Amino acid sequence: MFNLASGKIVLFFQDGNLQSGIITEAQNRHYKVLNQEAKTYILPPARFILVTQKVYEPVSTKTLEDFEKQIKNKIEEEGENWLLQLQETQDSFTFEEICSKFGLEGDIERFALFILLQQRKDLFKFKKDVFSFRNEEERLKYLQEEAETRERTRYLKEVEKFLQTYQDLLPSLNILSPIKDDVSQGFDQDSKTQFLSELRELLRSNTPKDLAKLLRKYSDGLDLRTLIRNIRLLLRDISPDTDKIAADSGIPINFSSEILRESQKLQEKLKQEAENQNVTNLEAFTIDAIDSPDYDDAISLQKQEQGWILGIHISDVGGQLPLNSSIFKEACERVSSLYLPCETIPLLPPSLSKEAFSLKAGEKRKVLSLYLFMDKEFKIEKEVFKQEYITVKQNLSYEEVDRYLTSHQNSTLLQIVHHIHKGRQIFESSGKRRYEWNVVCKNGELAMECIDFYSPARLLIEELMVLYNRTLAEYASAKGLPCIYRNIAQYEEEEGNSHNYCQAFLSTKAAFHPGIGSRAYLHCSSPIRRVTDIINQAQFEALLNQNRPPFSEEELIKLIPAIEERVSYLHSVAARSEHYWFLRFLQQKYLQRTLDAILIRSITDGYIIELTDWDKHIFLKSNEILPLHHSVKLILTEVNPDEDWVKGEIIV
Numbered sequence: 001m002f003n004l005a006s007g008k009i010v011l012f013f014q015d016g017n018l019q020s021g022i023i024t025e026a027q028n029r030h031y032k033v034l035n036q037e038a039k040t041y042i043l044p045p046a047r048f049i050l051v052t053q054k055v056y057e058p059v060s061t062k063t064l065e066d067f068e069k070q071i072k073n074k075i076e077e078e079g080e081n082w083l084l085q086l087q088e089t090q091d092s093f094t095f096e097e098i099c100s101k102f103g104l105e106g107d108i109e110r111f112a113l114f115i116l117l118q119q120r121k122d123l124f125k126f127k128k129d130v131f132s133f134r135n136e137e138e139r140l141k142y143l144q145e146e147a148e149t150r151e152r153t154r155y156l157k158e159v160e161k162f163l164q165t166y167q168d169l170l171p172s173l174n175i176l177s178p179i180k181d182d183v184s185q186g187f188d189q190d191s192k193t194q195f196l197s198e199l200r201e202l203l204r205s206n207t208p209k210d211l212a213k214l215l216r217k218y219s220d221g222l223d224l225r226t227l228i229r230n231i232r233l234l235l236r237d238i239s240p241d242t243d244k245i246a247a248d249s250g251i252p253i254n255f256s257s258e259i260l261r262e263s264q265k266l267q268e269k270l271k272q273e274a275e276n277q278n279v280t281n282l283e284a285f286t287i288d289a290i291d292s293p294d295y296d297d298a299i300s301l302q303k304q305e306q307g308w309i310l311g312i313h314i315s316d317v318g319g320q321l322p323l324n325s326s327i328f329k330e331a332c333e334r335v336s337s338l339y340l341p342c343e344t345i346p347l348l349p350p351s352l353s354k355e356a357f358s359l360k361a362g363e364k365r366k367v368l369s370l371y372l373f374m375d376k377e378f379k380i381e382k383e384v385f386k387q388e389y390i391t392v393k394q395n396l397s398y399e400e401v402d403r404y405l406t407s408h409q410n411s412t413l414l415q416i417v418h419h420i421h422k423g424r425q426i427f428e429s430s431g432k433r434r435y436e437w438n439v440v441c442k443n444g445e446l447a448m449e450c451i452d453f454y455s456p457a458r459l460l461i462e463e464l465m466v467l468y469n470r471t472l473a474e475y476a477s478a479k480g481l482p483c484i485y486r487n488i489a490q491y492e493e494e495e496g497n498s499h500n501y502c503q504a505f506l507s508t509k510a511a512f513h514p515g516i517g518s519r520a521y522l523h524c525s526s527p528i529r530r531v532t533d534i535i536n537q538a539q540f541e542a543l544l545n546q547n548r549p550p551f552s553e554e555e556l557i558k559l560i561p562a563i564e565e566r567v568s569y570l571h572s573v574a575a576r577s578e579h580y581w582f583l584r585f586l587q588q589k590y591l592q593r594t595l596d597a598i599l600i601r602s603i604t605d606g607y608i609i610e611l612t613d614w615d616k617h618i619f620l621k622s623n624e625i626l627p628l629h630h631s632v633k634l635i636l637t638e639v640n641p642d643e644d645w646v647k648g649e650i651i652v
Contacts, residue, residue, distance in 0.1 A: 002048055004031060007055035009067055009107070010048045011114065014041065018049075018118050020111075022056065022064045036064050050114055052107040067108075074112035075119075082113060083120070092132045122146075156214060158191050163218040166234060171220050173230035189258060196237050196252070197333070199228050203250025204569065243343040245577040251570070252334055255349045259326050263349040266327070267356040270320055274364045277389045284313055284390050286359055287461050290397040293344060295359040296528040298367070298392050299464060301413055307375040310416060312468045313367040313390055315357045317348075317527035318537025320366060323550050327352070328534070332559070335566040337529040338574060341439040341446070341581040346529075353528050361395045368537060370468050378419040383471055385544060401457035417460045420467055437614040439581040446585040448614055465525040466516060472540060473520035477510035481543050482553035483536045484560060485522045487511040506532070506560045508553045532563060582616055583641035590636050597634040599626055599650075606645070609634065621645045627652060 008023050010033060021033035021041065033041045038061050056063050085102065086093075095114060104110050117124055117131055122142055124131045134142060163170075187195075198208045202215075203225065212224065219227050229247050232238045238246075238253045246253060255263075284300040300311035321328055331347050338345040346353045359365050366389050373382040405414050440449045452458065476483050487510070489503045510520030524540065527533040535551060542549045551559075599620075600608045606621045611634075620634070633651040640646070 002045060002051040004045060004048075004051065005055060007057050007059050009052045009056055009064065009111075011050040011111065012041075012043060012047045013049065018115065020064065020068060022059055024059055034059070034061065034064070036061055036068065050111060052111070054107055067111075070108050071112045071115060074108050075116050078109075078112070079116050082116060083123070092130050094129055095131065098131075152210075155191050155194060156210060158187065159195055159211070160214060162187050162195075163214070167218050167220065170218065170227065170230050170234070171222055173233045189256075192235065193256065196232070196235060199232060199237075200250035200252060203228055203248060243340050243577055245573060245580050246338070246340060246343060246345060249569075249573045249576075251338065251345065251573060252330070253345050255330065256326075259330055260349055260351070262325060263327055263351045263356075266321070266325075267351045270356050270366075274366065274389060277364065277366075279364055280369075280388045280390050282311060282313075282390055284311065284359075284392045285394040285396055286361075286392055287396050287398060287401050287457055290399060293346070293350075294353045294357070294528045295392070295395060296357070296526050297461070297465060297468075298359045298390070299413075299460075300390075301416075303412075307373070307381075308378070308412065308416070310372040310374060310464075311369055312372075312464050312525075313359070313369045314468065314525055314537070315359055315528055316366040316368050316387060316537070316541075317357050318534045318539075319368065319387065319541045320357070321348075321352075321534060323538060331531045331534065332562075333566075335531050335563055336570055338570055340574060340577045342441040347531060348528060357528050359390075359392045359395075361392050364389055364391050368541065370471055372467075372471075374416070378416050383475075385472070385475070385540075387541065387544065398455065398457040398461075401460070402455050405456035405460075413460065414456060417456075417463050420463045421459065437616065439578060439585055441581070446581060446588055448585065468525050469523055470513075470516055470518040470521055472524050472536075473510060473522040474518060476522070476536075476540055476543065477520040479543055481539055481549065482508045482551065482556055483510075483522050483539050484508070484532045484556055484563070485510045485520060486513070487521070488514055506564055508556045508560070535559075579616075579618075579644070580641050582614075583618065583639055583644070583646070586618075586636060586646065587639035587641060591639065593636060594651075595634045595636065597632050597650075599628050599630060599632060601628065602626075619645045620650075621647050622650070624650065626650055 004023060004026070006023050006025055009020060010023060011018060011020055012033070013019070019035055021035045024032040024034050024040070026032075027042060030042050030044050033043055035041070056067060082102065086098070089098070089101070095117070099105075099110055099113065102109075102113070104113060118126070122139055123134060125134055125138070126132075198211050201208060202212060215224060215227055222230070225248060228250075229238070232247070233240065236254055242253055282300040282302070284298045286295040286298045288295055296315040296317075298313040300313065302309040302311070321331075327348065334345075334347050337347045337353075348357070357365070359367070366387070369386045369388055369390070371384045371386065372380050373384070374380055405411060408414070434452065434454050436451045436453070437448050438451060440447055453462075473483070473485060477485070484506050485508065487505055487507050489505055510522075512519060513521040522532075522536050523530055524533050524536040527537050535556070539549045539551060596612045598610045598612060600610055600617065602608075603619075605623075606619055607626060607628075608617055609620050610617050612631075626632070630652065635649040635651070636646060637649065638647040
């Protein structure tokens with residue numbers, strides 16, 4: 001136990017750092033300690049690591065400063081000699097053992113040695129009063145961790161400087177005026193990128209605690225979510241008109257100026273490369289939504305004497321996008337394009353997604369084609385993959401193709417698709433929905449749009465893309481190629497229920513896919529919209545060209561959990577956005593109007609009801625006792641999209 005008194009100098013840890021201080025007075029089993037910066041701490045004796053034998057006067061910061069100077073001088077004089085002697089001693093030792101061995105009895109020598117040992121944490125570890133030498137592996141690990149800590153400290157200081165600069169502006173950005181171009185000037189690009197990434201993580205509730213603590217210091221009464229939204233506005237990570245749900249989700253929306261410049265250069269490079277390439281002569285066409293911003297798949301059909309050649313052509317993103325580029329790294333963070341009622345958040349910058357990689361009519365584009373050689377009965381006799389350049393003749397909409405196919409029931413393409421679909425119907429889940437109502441925003445107006453998943457055109461595209469993905473997956477797995485395969489786990493329901501349910505998961509090993517009836521399955525048909533498709537395409541093209549795949553199996557295994565997590569999160573964001581805008585649609589169009597509904601279940605403060613016209617579930621605030629599972633009429637009186645509820649009168 002230490003003999004404590006006013007004027008004794010002590011060593012203690014504060015906020016993880018070793019500090020010295022001089023005792024000024026005792027106070028209820030605690031002691032007042034003054035440090036060199038004239039800051040006072042009230043500490044229990046258990047906090048003291050080392051205490052001087054002598055009492056030093058006067059009790060002041062000047063006395064402490066003189067003491068610390070002597071320590072510094074002693075370390076400079078004896079430090080190297082002490083370290084050499086320590087290397088000759090045992091692997092582990094207590095401080096008192098070494099002091100005895102070296103014959104150190106004075107305060108200055110003892111304090112100097114202890115501080116030296118603490119300073120050289122690259123050589124020693126300290127636990128439960130015992131010092132131990134680090135081996136080479138431990139030393140390198142410690143040095144790496146220290147470098148990371150220093151970098152983290154530097155980064156947080158840069159963030160704080162940015163927050164200090166704009167602290168007056170931050171609270172008012174929700175009524176944004178035009179932002180000057182010099183915002184974040186001096187904020188280095190790597191730190192800015194890291195800052196934005198951590199802000200998004202905070203919104204996704206994965207909290208970098210040190211950053212959250214720093215942000216709250218400058219919140220000025222704002223909640224953390226609003227502050228982060230405003231900072232993202234300031235740094236151009238989102239725009240003032242960004243979808244509210246998307247803005248609050250933390251997903252990356254806008255692209256950095258660096259990535260935009262890089263994508264522009266890549267677009268120009270690909271255009272120059274295409275000019276010198278021969279084009280395969282085909283009557284190829286795309287089928288997509290009428291307002292689709294990108295086209296990543298096309299179809300062709302050629303008649304020959306023995307039958308038909310069906311071509312499925314996918315934009316060659318994996319073969320043209322450098323996988324060491326900032327563009328690809330950003331795509332790995334985004335994982336997928338996100339289609340919301342009032343906004344599309346692309347996987348790739350517009351100069352690539354809408355231009356360089358998009359199969360626009362009349363433009364020469366590189367593709368990874370699958371040619372299916374069929375006999376006259378549409379039986380597939382041969383499959384050939386080919387990298388080539390094509391020029392799409394037409395960009396058609398689902399509606400245009402539906403009109404054509406409806407009036408040409410015997411068209412060859414429709415017969416082929418029916419033949420393929422019939423072949424896998426036995427594997428398809430019977431619970432698949434045919435119709436789905438979605439909110440759309442057109443010309444600033446909200447409306448409901450019905451999608452028929454079994455319309456001729458949508459059935460055609462679905463079947464051909466499934467066929468493409470299946471064929472590529474089976475070929476790749478047969479060759480032992482590591483890819484990101486999409487497998488299905490089947491589970492039995494609880495007792496008393498004979499049904500099974502399925503759950504998709506990603507793996508580098510292919511397995512039988514019960515929904516498709518295939519030995520293997522993966523996604524490779526939408527490389528403009530999904531990063532998995534880019535990766536699989538790059539892997540497969542390396543196989544075709546007899547090159548080493550760009551990703552090892554171990555690298556893909558590391559990627560998969562993040563991809564699965566992000567896909568799940570994007571689905572939840574899309575669902576929340578759809579629900580929010582549906583309530584906004586009701587607010588705009590259906591107040592004081594009567595709707596058909598069914599009360600599904602009661603919950604606290606109300607009911608979950610289904611609006612049968614659109615098959616949508618909403619929360620009805622109500623204190624009334626109402627009959628469940630009955631068809632009723634709902635007269636809407638109030639809708640609150642932000643708080644997720646409606647009020648109204650129920651007529652049974």
